[in-house]
Amino acid sequence: MSDGLSGTFGSWSDRLTYIAAEGQLVVLGVLVSLGAALVWIRPSIPGIPPIVYGWLAALLLLGPPLLALFVTGARWLRNRRMVEVYHINGVTDEREKYYVEPGVWDEKTVEGPSPYRCNDNEAFEVREFDWHEDTETLVVTGCFFSRLADSKLTTVKAMLEDVHGDLIRTAIAYNRLRGRISKMGVEIERDSINAQAEADERGLMTQKTSVKERFEAAEDDADEWSSDEIKDVGDYEHDFDPTEPMEPITMDTGQQAAATDGGHNE
Structure with missing residues (x-):
């Protein structure tokens, strides 16, 4: 390896960060296992009240599931108010699903035909979907007839x-x-x-x-x-x-x- 290039991980902190980011289930399983071990073993250290071990065990046992439930609920509430937009292009074989903020969708720019409604008029299907981050503008292109929808x-x-x-x-x-x-x-x-x-x-x-x-x-x-x-x-x-x-x-x-x-x- 040349001097101008570095390895994938610079230290153990980088490795732990990678594991925490890519293996959330593994981290949650380890935390729950540690909590169960504290409840089962019940270690005693002089100067630390026993109730502290109970709090720590409860945090390790109930913390990961409650955190996952909170994240799932927050994500559901966030997506609930978002506008579902399906970007499907039969020419480029592109199929993506986006959640667009209502304000951004109301201020979108339509080039050509309007977006086609789908899923019982609860979502939209477009042929072109371009989001310009510098100007924070959304440009979409729909289809003229429902039979010509790319889906x-x-x-x-x-x-x-x-x-x-x-x-x-x-x-x-x-x-x-x-x-x-x-x-x-x-x-x-x-x-x-x-x-x-x-x-x-x-x-x-x-x-x-x-x-x-x-x-x-x-x-x-x-x-x-x-x-x-x-x-x-x-x-x-x-x-x-x-x-x-x-x-x-x-x-x-x-x-x-x-x-x-x-x-x-x-």
Whole structure:
């Protein structure tokens, strides 16, 4: 570190000040713990009346909660009489909430449209909010129509971004499904060729409806998959063993099937 620069903390007082400013809850907890320890231990020091320890313990136990309650109440009373102003700009993606004094708000300068009332006419929404400290003047810009308020435009923008993300995920899922269907067609063709070759060698009949049944099953599965339910197309894939041949249909099996469907045996 160069000589012109100093450390973050110059002394222990700086460290304690930082802890008290950033960790109010920690400081309050330590004070309450000290008060509870005084009540529990009850130390005795010659020359100090016991009532002093009671006052100190009561101060440490009740002081922090009462202080927090006082600060919260004072802040609520202060904000109650203030004017709530929401600075929302959809272009710069700026969203801030300000509490403006009634006198400053009454003396504000409006450039362009007037501020838009919101929250049951209890607050205002502006597109531009500029506070000039040197002249202590407030310059605001509202919106011409309520439908053009930046809060609504920001909400619509967030909704469209969510819809766009869902459409992208759905397109990716359907793209993977398309590749899976192409792979299924190749597997069906290979399976049918192998079954036909085996049937020709043994002089048997092949099951001509095998391809139709597989495509109908795949179509039923695709109809059941919606864009909300598609998470991973790999979860819907079925195990397929290309080395396992299809069961061929003999002449006797074919005649029995024809009789069952309403036909008759020769």
